[in-house]
Amino acid sequence: MDFSFDLFGNAILSGLLLGGFYAAVTIGVAISFGMLDIVNIAHPAFIILGSYIAYTANSLLGMDPILASLIALPAFYLLGMGIYQIYHVSFERRGDEALRGLAFFFGLLFITEVALVLTFGVDYRLVEARYIGPSIHIGPIDLPLRLLVPFIVSLGLIGLLQVFLSRTFLGRAILAVAQDQEALRLMGADPIRIKRIAFGISIATASVAGAILIVIQPVEPSIARDYIGRIFAICVMGGLGSFPGMVVAALALGIVESLTSTFYGPSWTPAVGFGFLLLTLAVRPAGIFGR
Amino acid sequence: MRALPFLLVSILVAAATFGAATLVGNSYVFFAGYVVLQYIVLATAWNILGGYTGYVNFGTAAFLALGAYSSVVIHKTMPMPIPVLIVIGGLVSGIVGLGMGYLTLRLRGSFFSIATLALSVVVQTLIINWDFVGGSRGAYIVRPRTTEYFAMNYIEYLFLVMLVLSVIAVFTARCIERSRLGYGFAAIRDDEAAAEASGVPTLKLKLLATTLSGAFMGMAGAPLPYYVTYLDPASGFSLAYAVNAIAMPLIGGTASWLGPVIGAVLLGTLQQVATVTISSALNLLIVGVILVAFVIIAPNGLIGLVRGKGRGMKR
């Protein structure tokens, strides 16, 4: 393919916008895996679930997909708390997170995906909203609103969570549970309750992430798997549990994927996230921005 | 039972299986039986790493597909007999298993699992972009009606090959279990730092397990193109392989060689029967639900249930 600066500039820009969205997709895992040490590989499936809820509300009621995801948020939060409760009782308490705990989440991933296939089929689904379609043009640069709106929503979500974690008592307790459960217990907080809330929040983010996913691209159930490599690559690369690291890593991955797609073809992009992941694990397992 | 008598009994069971299948005389029995046998190999291979050392491999489909696509490449360049293909498929997947292990096993345990999940995606991406093996359109393999040597019906021949392979896989797993290596694996599964402190070279043993496990998965995949005669990435990398390879040992019981065999026979047969009656998606939903139910309610699998509540780990 011919190299041109317009093409290159547009690829970088859409990569940045895509990266912002990737950060929103990853934030739930940054909480569950990065802070709580729970390897929730089913997270992408919950994101796709969020996409389909937004799709249903949009196609049946004509509701804005992002608004729909905010309405569904409490349900996702409760779902997350419920899942953590089962996980804690069945695996964490028995010290069986490694084998059966992982298999449990894999089972959830699988059940969610197949249930979506049975309900909606394997066709791609998409949503309608005013910001899907038009672009802002600045010179040779195209700014599609379809990417810009999700980008802004993502950064808003991350900013809100960052403030919540650093400014509120509950948020600080969540950060503390990642460091030292005993200290938390001495402070009079129940670490299990804190973790349940944190996991609930982690799953709640999937609702919003799912809605902006279906704004960006059409969705079918199995694309959840494409996101696993991506999400964990960003999470590890950003240094587990660090939001600023995560955002930078997500932007970097978005740009590299966008360039790959522009210059080598979109069929290669799924491999980029995995390449990033392996490279990080091999070279700097603490993450590029980790200690 | 010592190793040799065990091998003899396994061979007898295998011979009886083949005899019974021949007596029925319906080629569907061989078609369905092949799949169940393939799952015995896959589940046993998964369990060598997952059950014995405690490291979860989500990439069964990738290892299987590597074996299958190695055969496609060889079929297109210089066709060779299936036993040779099995050896090559085993080598390819074994080396990939070693590489994956080397990159990720020095880190936290979960990184290995995450990397195997991503491995499926990347290998699939490579295959989709590789036109020589058919890319996303897939590859056709023309299978002879009969074999050259014994003038055997080809599907019966494939069944027999998979039968032998499953005997080898199960025998290997059982030998490991009763050996110094098996104790080393168990120590790693229970507590890696304590294993190191007791002199167990944990990294070396883990690499051995990933290599062996990957190799058996590749071997199981090598004859696949000849079985399906049309192989495309969607079927070669089907998530069904990954979920079954995990569900079968966990449902049967991960502590011994028997668990994966029981799980594969039960779940494999169930799915073969159910695919005829209900849709394959619903079929897989059932497997997923059974998996989740078992890890929560019966952590030691069916073997654990039979041996008394929750005490199934004891040898």
Add this chain to the structure above:
Amino acid sequence: MTAPLLSVENLGKRFGGFVALEAIHLDIAKGERVGLIGPNGSGKSTLVNCMSGTLRNETGIVRFDGRPMNGLPAHQRTRLGFARSFQLPRPFNSLSVAENLRIPIEYTVNARPAAHVPAGDIVGRCNDLLAMVGLAEKSEKMPRDLTQIEMRKLELARAMASEPKLLIADEAMAGLSHAEVDDILALLIRLNEQGVTIVMIEHIMRAVMQFSQRLVVLVAGRKIADGLPADVVRNPEVERAYLGE
């Protein structure tokens, strides 16, 4: 004077900005009984982890039996004769009590060029070790069926099964009753009489004073005292560290 069995030279370890150990020097002679004490967080466990190979030290050298051990993985140090027990017992939970001891026999003793326990003798060897720590009756039990003190004894027996030259007993007595402490103490002294050099890390001062021929004190990652137990406890710096300002 003969060369020390274990010699730590200028060992340093940091976690991020936090200095966990700074310029530690420590020599331990063959056959010695050394007590290592210090307040919580003073770096005792970090020192053990650096010596045993669980953690990498940034500076300094650990020599064992005349051999530098830097860069050696933990299992190779165990094979050289450097054994440690864990502060919280970490048994292999899916193996029986006797099988727990089989691991170090198969992977340490039988990995050494000289001594070799034939396959048929391993079970007997496990039972001998269990008898030594008073767990003979429990050999077929699973670790989860053991009491707290039995678990500690299993932990020590497993360390002993590797036939070490040096044993580091990391808080082997925490949480035990008076009589149980005496029980473990007698066991360690018996081992020492059989020629095993022992470093005891302990908070129970009665046990440390009774056991140690020499006492080493760590405070905030630095060694502040090293000498005869009676002298060390009178050292004003040690008193200050323990009693506060």
